[in-house]
Amino acid sequence: MIRHAAPALLAAAILSALPCVPAARAADVVVMASGGMAASLRALAPDFARSGDHLVLVRGPSMGATSDAIPARLARGERCDVVAMVGGALDGLHAKGLVGAGTVMAMSPIGVVVRAGAPHPAIGTPDALRRTLLDAPSVAFSDSASGVYVSHDLFRRLGIEDQMRDKARMIPETPVAQIVAGGGAAIGFQQISEILPVKGAELVGPIPQSLQKLTPFAVAPCRDAPDPAGGRAFIRFLSSGTAREAMRSSGLDPVGRATP
Template sequence: MKLTAMAASKASLVFLLWLAGPAWADDIRVITSGGFTAAYQQLVPLYEAATQDRVITAYGASMGNAPDSIPSRLARGETFDVVILADSGLEKLVSEGKVAAGSRVDLARSLIGMSVRKGTPKPDISTVEGLRQTLLNAKSIVYSASASGTYLSNELFQRLGVADQIKDKAHKIYSERVGAVLARGDAEIGFQQVSELLPFKELDFVGPLPAELQQSVFFSAGMVAGRQTAAASRFVRFLASPAAASIVQTTGLEAVATPLPAPAPPALGQASKQ
């Protein structure tokens, strides 16, 4: 049975109180990519309330040369303790010496999906041929400039044999979410990590890519080289914990850890103790 968001939050807070012990009140500087953002924004307030640590957050794409992407910001020398991004992007930062080797912690698995504006037709993309025809029939297509979009433009469109036919109507989106472009009516269909599409209430989520075409991406945390602090390690441990997994599951991601079970209701006739 899925936990409600409130039960998940309570479970997380219980775990934090056990983890925290005395309050530390350290600053932790984090930069995270969009795929983990919905879960992250629910988890951080719980962590801060229980530990008194202060989490200072920035956002950027997992890869690419946009000025606000995670690789670009690290290359400029911006200071962070923890990075959270697609696993391929994290491994590249490790190879460049920007993220400490051996510090990778997988937090969640993500799938690529498609959305359209509410009130517009929802094409069937549940099969390979259905997705192919959807791409050919669409008047305009947008996709992320980060990990999911790199896979679509470099691999998937070629595998489907549509790369040449759609090249003039398919556009990579930099420095904003695909959902925002769709919500403005600037494109007909859009692709991104499911967890990045679901928060847009102006959109209808059509579904994930067919299983045989799906790219399964891990969102992983790593500690910036030279910044491996106890506070950063403590925060990453929480994000990867079973209590955090209870919330991660509600945001369109598949948690790596097994979520905590829902709290048992009080026995009949017993007053709840507060």
């Protein structure tokens, strides 16, 4: 007569015969991000954590000469899974083989910032912006994409390049809004998504549409990524409706359509 094992013993026997499968382990997904995307990525960290992975955000400018700039970090061998930065600067890293091909996630407009509580100057038209800049005792702009445009094109297009030479200055690495909030400049220019998170500063608004320069922000996988699968999962996550809403709330304009 065949005897049947007790259910518990039978289950134990079956489990012991199965190959050993290691338990899933939460991983740190390292993302190097410039200021334009940093606020939205920081806000998204808890949502991404529900996937089982943990977002580690490393801040750095997309360009410039500082040691914390993303190109400098990668050039000296710092490793990451994803970069999130100005599209043009990312293209340069891709050409050097440091990152994969980029995917544009959002466009970022340039805004004007003043110290919290200060009167908001008129900037709604080119003429109004020109008068405001001529009247301002000091002006600050970043060393990244928005600042390059402001110093090389905007002042020239407004016909005030010579007048701004002695009172406008480039701010390396530190957010321009932070300099303005601390009284280091009366008025500043930077990506709106970099202005909004700074306490003590207030966004006046975007520069006039006829003068506006939209900057693409893109993401790409890093070469020799410690966790390439986690990096790919994070890039897919950035196309979700949740991620797009976070970008929009931070002052970015998401591109494309959300994934289901």
